[in-house]
Amino acid sequence: MSLLSSMPAATDKEERRRALSAFLRSRRERIQPDEVGFAPGGRRRTPGLRREEVAQLAGVGITWYTWLEQGRDINVSAQVLEAISRTLRLDRLERNHLYTLAGIALGPAKGDCSALPDSVQRMLDQLSPYPALVLNSRYDVLAVNEAYCRVLIDLSAIPVEERNLLWLTFASDEWQCAFTDGDSIKRHMVAGYRAASADHLGEPSWQDLTQRLLASSPLFAELWERYDVAGPSSKVKVATNERVGALRLEALNLWVSQAGGMRLTAYTPVDDETEAKLRTLVTG
Known part of the structure; x- marks a missing residue:
């Protein structure tokens, strides 16, 4: 029996507190003292x-905040979390992520369909x-059309599981990213997965995927440890296809179901040239 298999599984609550601890620490460490009125000097x-x-700026007790960041089992209110969010300069997604980890935010219903x-x-x-x-919040592909397979990646040739x-992005040789800004896309994907995982801490399917990615991809492990969070974006992306060259596409996200975070993502052309190229690829 391996050491990992002999260790008791962490409860959902313990896992959530550990994630909260790491997230708070990562957000605290990115703020420079002089940005919030403290002298930059002195050894740190x-x-x-x-x-x-942080405790001083948020108006909370030093001991209480230390316990919170250490992941201790203490009571926390929405009012206090709001003060900490402002102090750490969290954006909307980061704030929601903090609330979810603290057990206060209302996330989507458990269980993917x-x-x-x-x-x-x-x-x-x-x-x-x-x-x-169609994807769920874990980036499982639940359905795909022929156009996606012809233009971006032929998912029909990949086993369903x-x-x-x-x-595919981080651990498989089958994936050849068609988008030119691949590094940015990878960062955004991991941040989106990090945000979604707060609602699924302790779930075996999520834990298994995370552990397999950490073991298989040093890049995923590096991005995972940044504790960045993000949501689906609709920015214009440039993809390259060996038959027609560059394609300028905008990702349009439509929610199929809030349960499991299922969304339909369609890539629409932003110019007539791309429109014509798509029709050539799919119908030509």
């Missing part, structure tokens, strides 16, 4: 603010020649 053992400085009605596939097919797919965009 860690980057960013000290715990006592991998079975989609036939109407969803029919809708995807009607979007052709625009590439489109391996159709996870995180796994």
Whole structure:
């Protein structure tokens, strides 16, 4: 029996407190003292603010904040979390992530549904020649149209159990990223997965995927330790296809179900040239 298999599994509550601890520390360390009115001088053992400085700015007790960041089992209110959010300069997604880890934010219902009605596939097919797919918050591909397979990656050639965009991106030789800004996309994917995982701490399927990614990809491990969080974006992306060259696409996200964070993502052309190229790829 391996050491890992002999260790008792962490409870959901323990896992959540550890994640909260690491997230608070990472947000505290990114703020420079002079940004919030403290003198930059003096020896500091860690980057960013000290715990006592965060407590002072947020108007909470030093001991209480230290216990919170250490992941101790203490009571926390929305009012106090709001003060800490302002002090740490959290954006909306980071603030929601903090609340969720503290057990206060209302996240989506637990449990992913991998079975989609036939109407969803029919809708995807009607979007052709625009590439489109349905994902859950874990980046499992639940449905895809032919246009996506022809333009970006042929997911039909990949076994169903391996159709996870995180796994394909970081740990599989099958994935050749069609988008030119691949590094930025990878950072955003991990940040999105980090944000979604707060609602699934302790769930075996999420833990298994995370551990396999950490073991298989040093880049994923590096990005995971940044504790960044993000949500789906709709910015214009440039993809390259060996047949037609550059494609300028905008990702449009439509929620299929809040349960499991299922969303339909369609890539629409931002110019007539891209429109024509998509039609050539799909119908030509």
